[in-house]
Amino acid sequence: xxxxxxxxxxxxVTEPLPAExxxxxxxxxxxxxxxxxxxxxxxxxxxxxxxxxxxxCELEIHAINNAIYNCEQFGIHFTASxxxxxxxxxxxxxxxxxxxxxxxxxxxxPPPKLVVACGDCGCDGGIFGESYASLGGIDKVIPVDVFIxxxxxxxxxxxxxxxxxxxxx
Amino acid sequence: xxxxxxxxxxAIGTEAKFDGRNYPASMDFCAxxxxxxxxxxxxxxxxxxxxxxxxSADESPLGRGFGVYACYRWGAEYLVVKIGLPYDxxxxxxxxxxxxxxxxxxxxxxxxxxxxxxGHPDLRPWIKFEDWPEDAWPLRKSFDASKPMPRVAxxxxxxxxxxxxxxxxxxxxxxxxxxxxxxxxFQAVGEDILNLEERLGYVxxxxxxxxxxxxxxxxxxLAGRVSGDTTxxxxxxxxxxxxxxxxxxxxxxxxxxxxxxxxxxxxxxxxGDIGAVCNDAAFAFMLYQMSRLREIMLRTNHKLFGHRFxxxxxxxxxxxxDIDSGGKEMMLSELxxxxxxxxxxxxxxxxxxxxxxxxxxxxxxIPEKARExxxxxxxxxxxxxxxxxxLQNPFPPYDRIGVNVPVLIYGDVNARVYIRIKEVRxxxxxxxxxxxxxxxGRISADCGIPASDTAGxxxxxxxxxxxxxWLQSGANSEINRCMVRDPSSVNWLGLEQAVLGNIVPDFPLxxxxxxxxxxxxxx
Numbered sequence: 001x002x003x004x005x006x007x008x009x010x011x012x013v014t015e016p017l018p019a020e021x022x023x024x025x026x027x028x029x030x031x032x033x034x035x036x037x038x039x040x041x042x043x044x045x046x047x048x049x050x051x052x053x054x055x056x057c058e059l060e061i062h063a064i065n066n067a068i069y070n071c072e073q074f075g076i077h078f079t080a081s082x083x084x085x086x087x088x089x090x091x092x093x094x095x096x097x098x099x100x101x102x103x104x105x106x107x108x109x110p111p112p113k114l115v116v117a118c119g120d121c122g123c124d125g126g127i128f129g130e131s132y133a134s135l136g137g138i139d140k141v142i143p144v145d146v147f148i149x150x151x152x153x154x155x156x157x158x159x160x161x162x163x164x165x166x167x168x169x
Numbered sequence: 170x171x172x173x174x175x176x177x178x179x180a181i182g183t184e185a186k187f188d189g190r191n192y193p194a195s196m197d198f199c200a201x202x203x204x205x206x207x208x209x210x211x212x213x214x215x216x217x218x219x220x221x222x223x224x225s226a227d228e229s230p231l232g233r234g235f236g237v238y239a240c241y242r243w244g245a246e247y248l249v250v251k252i253g254l255p256y257d258x259x260x261x262x263x264x265x266x267x268x269x270x271x272x273x274x275x276x277x278x279x280x281x282x283x284x285x286x287x288g289h290p291d292l293r294p295w296i297k298f299e300d301w302p303e304d305a306w307p308l309r310k311s312f313d314a315s316k317p318m319p320r321v322a323x324x325x326x327x328x329x330x331x332x333x334x335x336x337x338x339x340x341x342x343x344x345x346x347x348x349x350x351x352x353x354x355f356q357a358v359g360e361d362i363l364n365l366e367e368r369l370g371y372v373x374x375x376x377x378x379x380x381x382x383x384x385x386x387x388x389x390x391l392a393g394r395v396s397g398d399t400t401x402x403x404x405x406x407x408x409x410x411x412x413x414x415x416x417x418x419x420x421x422x423x424x425x426x427x428x429x430x431x432x433x434x435x436x437x438x439x440x441g442d443i444g445a446v447c448n449d450a451a452f453a454f455m456l457y458q459m460s461r462l463r464e465i466m467l468r469t470n471h472k473l474f475g476h477r478f479x480x481x482x483x484x485x486x487x488x489x490x491d492i493d494s495g496g497k498e499m500m501l502s503e504l505x506x507x508x509x510x511x512x513x514x515x516x517x518x519x520x521x522x523x524x525x526x527x528x529x530x531x532x533x534x535i536p537e538k539a540r541e542x543x544x545x546x547x548x549x550x551x552x553x554x555x556x557x558x559x560l561q562n563p564f565p566p567y568d569r570i571g572v573n574v575p576v577l578i579y580g581d582v583n584a585r586v587y588i589r590i591k592e593v594r595x596x597x598x599x600x601x602x603x604x605x606x607x608x609x610g611r612i613s614a615d616c617g618i619p620a621s622d623t624a625g626x627x628x629x630x631x632x633x634x635x636x637x638x639w640l641q642s643g644a645n646s647e648i649n650r651c652m653v654r655d656p657s658s659v660n661w662l663g664l665e666q667a668v669l670g671n672i673v674p675d676f677p678l679x680x681x682x683x684x685x686x687x688x689x690x691x692x
Contacts, residue, residue, distance in 0.1 A: 002517050003454055010458070048347045052372045054688045056397025056478065061347050062441070063467070066460035080345035096318065097298050097371045097691075098350060101342045127391055131314050132307055133375030152397065154477060 036075050040086055043075045047085035051102045052095035056152040057119040063155045087114040092122035093134040094141045106142045116165045117144045120151045171197055173218055173248040180212035181205050192413035192625045197248040203261060209250045210264035218243040219543040220268035222637055225282040226650040227310045230643050231622050235259050235284050245561040263289040270543045270659045281308045296370035296691055299323030307378050314378045328366050330356040342371045349687035360672040365665050373691040380651035385411055389484050395653055396689035401434040402631030404483045410638040411485050414625035415617040422610045423487035424565040429603045430479045432596040435632040437466045439589040442684050446586055449677045450527040458514050462507055469503050487613025497604050508597050515590055528583040532679030534667040535580055542662040546634015551588045552580035558630035570602055582682040621646045655689030
């Protein structure tokens with residue numbers, strides 16, 4: 001009973017996107033709706049890969065799944081297997097120790113596939129740069145369609161980036 | 170005289186040289202002859218101390234060979250024992266037989282510095298993978314960190330188990346959820362776990378080496394990215410170690426604001442964890458509710474301090490974000506709502522019997538084991554160890570606030586959840602007290618640069634537990650070495666112990682209740 005009460009009390013907290021992002025989302029949104037319907041039959045499936053991140057980006061990727069951002073409202077959902085994925089959302093920098101696993105994940109994803117590099121480190125290695133242990137940005141290892149900068153990118157920026165990637169090809 | 174110091178003196182006598190070029194001055198630091206390293210460990214074991222960390226430093230730019238260090242803690246006392254090794258003969262006696270966590274510290278030292286712990290039972294590389302060249306020792310000064318390394322052939326020998334019906338389950342590095350990479354190797358019979366072997370190192374980014382190429386000021390930015398979920402605590406620990414070396418007096422207001430950030434980080438992460446543990450027991454309701462509360466906190470952070478995780482707001486000498494009276498009001502009303510909703514959710518957690526069935530008596534880390542692995546933080550406090558730097562090593566303002574640290578003894582998943590529940594409540598209280606007391610004044614001071622060939626140490630309580638930094642300055646006052654010890658470096662050992670005898674499907678639940686950092690461990 002208490003559970004039901006809390007559910008009713010909470011109501012629907014999913015938000016219309018904040019005003020500053022709304023215009024941009026609307027612009028991409030029209031394309032997105034068409035693209036997701038045409039190319040992904042209404043649902044975009046993402047496999048997230050941590051190729052060496054500090055876990056900051058992962059927290060924000062979790063956040064887009066929470067009830068407030070509720071990415072499922074756009075038809076976006078996350079899968080456990082790269083074989084079901086339309087898109088790889090990869091955080092970086094790519095470490096030497098993750099390079100092979102990242103390549104394997106990429107090769108297991110059926111084409112056509114989109115790759116989105118997430119966060120400053122995913123874009124160019126960020127503060128970790130290139131070294132004996134870090135290979136730098138995601139595009140050093142696999143082809144990338146869209147880059148989402150930020151340390152870490154906020155949920156709104158993430159959603160924008162994903163929407164952009166969908167409209168990118 | 171401190172208990173640990175007297176124990177060292179009783180065991181080693183005048184051969185132990187207590188040294189003054191190490192900070193903070195309140196801490197004991199002694200150099201002993203190479204052969205006495207194990208005697209010191211024995212004396213510490215006898216004095217009931219716990220091993221905090223063991224590490225090595227290449228001191229050739231300072232005209233010496235390698236330094237090997239072990240840090241012990243007993244209650245509020247910290248003591249560091251140092252030995253020097255000549256460059257051409259870098260061997261020392263392993264202390265793994267005395268202190269279990271040295272097992273991984275020493276493997277790591279051998280992998281990264283090429284110093285050899287004689288008598289160590291397992292010299293497989295750690296974090297360094299089998300496809301690295303054997304003689305690649307990244308923490309040596311002669312190592313060129315800017316170049317990629319060639320891959321060589323090699324194989325990692327996992328622990329094997331034989332017998333009728335014994336099978337293996339390899340998991341990872343790429344896991345099913347949105348989490349960090351690591352590899353777990355189970356041996357199981359039916360559903361029962363016989364053994365779990367962790368293999369970590371996938372997110373090794375060369376952080377400790379990277380520190381050596383940065384300025385003291387930029388170091389705090391890197392520290393803030395050791396583990397993204399603990400950005401406040403890591404940059405704070407780095408800054409405090411540095412400030413102890415330069416003698417910087419951090420303004421009082423900045424110290425209180427740092428505690429404010431630290432407690433907010435604690436609440437946000439605990440909320441996320443409580444929800445995630447319940448979700449792994451198929452109670453998604455709690456995940457969504459807790460994520461909602463967490464999001465409310467992060468948004469307040471963003472509004473008040475300009476970053477959802479308060480990243481880069483702590484810097485050497487102080488902080489770079491302040492709070493005004495409007496901000497205070499906002500935070501107080503946020504906390505009021507948070508506390509009310511949180512309590513309601515805890516009641517639901519308490520009354521849900523199917524959830525209770527999953528979390529109780531699952532993944533038990535018994536107090537003896539927790540002590541053996543020298544566990545810290547929430548893991549330790551759920552298993553009967555009363556260890557909390559805010560209490561035993563209180564840095565301002567915790568010496569004034571006082572913290573009611575919860576301790577439970579069951580050591581199961583439920584205990585680790587409940588420690589978090591109690592800590593959320595306590596942190597809400599602490600934040601209210603901080604907001605009420607917050608002294609006026611400046612929020613930063615000039616930190617300065619340390620003198621050459623000195624060392625600084627700090628230990629603070631992040632949300633996972635005790636975070637330790639040890640900084641050493643070189644001949645030209647640059648960073649010669651930065652040792653980072655995330656709580657995960659020791660607590661990962663606890664997970665291996667806790668899952669034994671549990672069923673494989675409960676592993677995610679156990680793992681989530683520990684929620685250790687991969688990035689903070691792999692560095």
